[in-house]
Amino acid sequence: MDLRYTPEDEQFRAEVREWLSDHLAGEFAALKGLGGSGREHEAPQERQAWNQHLAAHGWTCLGWPVEYGGRGLNLLRQVIFHEEYARSNAPARVNHLGEELLGPTLIAHGTEEQRRRFLPGIAGVTELWCQGYSEPGAGSDLAGVRTRARLEGGEWVIDGQKIWTSLAQHAQWCFAVVRTEPGSRRHAGLSYLLVPMDQAGVExxxxxxLTGTSEFNEVFFDGARTEESLVVGAPGDGWRVAMATLGFERGVSTIGQQVGFARELAGVVATAKANGRYDDPILRDRLAQAFVGLEVLRVHALRTLSAYEAGSQGPEASVSKLLWARWHRELGELAMDVRGGSALTATGSYDLDAQQTLFLFSRADTIYGGSDEIQRNIIAERVLGLPREPRP
Structure with a gap:
């Protein structure tokens, strides 16, 4: 795929930039820079209102087919939007899990009835979603899921526990991987259910x-119910559908993520110049290496997206996760080294600034969203042809 921008692409970029400049004003001006990893507690209702404003003007679900409420834009136009969105310092979107993960999953694997029921609420940002994957005994090893569901009177009845469930406190719905075939093991017997959160059986x-915030949650299902028809794919085929969702997770929004990384790096450089640490040749070399690493991330992300556009299902996404997670974690460490002793103290009872939050939250980067160990296993098995790790 040709990754060069045409004059028409640049015209689209100017349109996006102008719209964001005009609309991140008035009641929305105060939302600039709010939200994101470690900061999802910031103005969630106000950010949802902003997301609904985006939707009303056609700036959500850009890559979805037009018949499902999207704009059908090509890869480069989507990249342009996410780049400009991040550069404008617009607030983090509250609808990522619905728009970037579940929506494409339903378009690819859902029934037409499920698409008609749920896609409009995702596109219009009127229904928010959370992801019920990890469990206390099945985090990176998702195939170890023990939450179970049984059919009873035309409904799935769900019992079990999920953990590290992002934004569950705001979501109306959860897409969850549960075990629906008694006695099944590992990847077999799993189903992908759509579960309403507002019911007595969900806590x-x-x-x-470490950051003092609580964007992650435990979710307990105790006789929770959902309609029999709200299984995506066939019962027992949940592993395949869940893996498709994880593939969508490495989408074009990662380009916007890297623009945010660039802003964080610029802040660390500014701190180094202000406090004189920029004159330390070792720290200056680390800052230069961070800049080079960020450029590598961007090029690899574009190459990965181009490969997916061409139909590849290779290991590029696993390589991307390894690259950005380690780079971002090291940026947090670099930020603390640049700050020196002042990085160790918080104001007030426990008020962290942006760089302290960066350091603490980025410790989890190599764990969530698929741990480094899991990504290396995928690469070892699928690229290098090494034998699978033995299991008891």
């Missing part, structure tokens, strides 16, 4: 993090 408990 959400926030998990307090």
């Amino acid at each position: 959400v408990r926030p998990i307090r993090q």
